Amino acid sequence: MTSPQGKLILMPNTLDFGVAGDADLQDVLPLGVIRTAARLTHWVAENAKTTRAFLKRVDAIVPLAQPLQALSIIELPRPAKGARQLAMPDLKPLLQPALQGHDIGLISEAGLPAVADPGAALVQAAHAMKIEVAVLPGPSSLLLALAASGLNGQSFAFVGYLPIDAAERSQRIRELEALSKRSSQTQLMIETPYRNEPLLAALLANLRADTLLSVSCGLTLPQAWTRTGPVADWKAAPTRMPADIPAVFSLLAH
C-alpha cells in the first residue's frame, strides 16, 4: 500500500509586504488558513526571507508544527529579466515532496500566489503530475480594488503592467479605453509603486473626460483608500499618489 500523495496548497499572504509587522495577521487571514500554514513543513516561495517573516507571524498565533529552521523553504526559480522566451526550468523536482506524502505550500510575497505573481507554472506542473491543487482564501489586491471601484464587476480584465516608454504607454492606454468601451469591460492594471504618479498622469493625459477612472491604494492597510470618478473630476481635483505603496488602477469607458 502506498502512502497518500500530498497536495500543492496555494497559501495567501498579506498585502503589507511585512511592513506592518505588528499588524494582526487575523485582520486579513482566516484562522483556518493560519492553522494550515502552521502545520506545513514544505514550502515553495517567491522569496524565502519574506516567507520566514510570514511564518513568524503565523507562529505568534498558532505554533508552527516544526521550528522555522527545520522547515524546507525553496525559492521558485526566477526567469532572468527580459528572458520571457527562454524555456522554463523543470519544476517537477520542487513537487517531489508531494509524491512522498507531504503537503507543499506555495506562497508569494503578497496576496494569492500565481495571480499577478509567479507560481502558475508550478501549479500547471502539479496538475500535469496529477497532484491535487488546493487554494485557500485570502486578500487579493486586484479583486478588492475591483469591488471597491464600483466599476463593472460582471466583465473585467487584468492586463498587468503598461509599457514604460511614454509613447507606447499612451497608445496602450487608448487601446484599453477603446476595448473597454466596445465590451463594457473594466480594465485593471498595476505599476511598481514609484511609477504610480507617472502612470496616473499618463492615464489623465490620454483618457477621455467622461471615462471612469478608479485607483485603490494600500488596500487592507490602515491608510487604504479608493477613489472613483470621471477623468474630468480627477483633473479638477488632483490626488497625489504615494511612491511606496502598491496601487491598482482601473478604467471603464462608455
Add this chain to the structure above:
Amino acid sequence: MTSPQGKLILMPNTLDFGVAGDADLQDVLPLGVIRTAARLTHWVAENAKTTRAFLKRVDAIVPLAQPLQALSIIELPRPAKGARQLAMPDLKPLLQPALQGHDIGLISEAGLPAVADPGAALVQAAHAMKIEVAVLPGPSSLLLALAASGLNGQSFAFVGYLPIDAAERSQRIRELEALSKRSSQTQLMIETPYRNEPLLAALLANLRADTLLSVSCGLTLPQAWTRTGPVADWKAAPTRMPADIPAVFSLLAH
C-alpha cells in the same frame, strides 16, 4: 461641528451559500472581518434572508453589537430580468445612514459584493456622494479558481455567463478561444450550477484539442476540486460535473 460621515464597507460572505451551516466561519473569513461584521448596524444586502443567516454565524463567534432583529437590513433593488437597458433606481437613499455617521455593510449571497454580483451601482453612488468606500478581504471564487488553474495569472479576463442558445454559445466559445490565443489571456466564465454539465460539454465540443481548460468546483468547501489540462485529456477521461455546486471555468489557448 458635524459628526463624521460613515463608510460603505464591502463585506465578503462565504462561498457555501449557507449550506455548510456548521462549517466554521473562521475557516474562510479573518477574525478582524468577523469583528467588523458584528459591529455594523446598517446593511444593504443582495438577500436579507442569507444576510441574517450570515450574521447568526458571526454572532456565534463575536456577539453582535445589537440583536439581529434591531439591525437595519435593506435589500438592493433588483433590475427585472432582461431589463438591463432600464435606468437604475436612485440608490442614494440607501446610503443616507452614512451621511448620519453610520457605517453601512454591503453584502452579497456569496463572495465579494460587486464582483460577478450586484452592488457595483451602489458603490459608484457612494463614490459620487464622496462617501468613503472600504473593502474587507475574503474569498472570491474567481480569483481562487484562477490561482488554482495554473493558467496565465498575469493577464486574464472574466466574461460572466455564456449565451444559453447552443449556436450562440458555440460561437462565443470560439471567439473567447481566439481572443485568448491572440493575447495569451486566460478567459474565465461561470454558469448556474445545473448548467455546469452542458457548459463543459459545449467547451469540449468547440475548443481545440491543445487548448488548456480548467474547472474549479466548490472552492473553499470540503469537496473542492480543480482540474486543469488540454481539452484532449478532458475528452479522454471525462469528469462528471455536479449540478448543485458553483463552478468556475477557464481556458487558455496557445
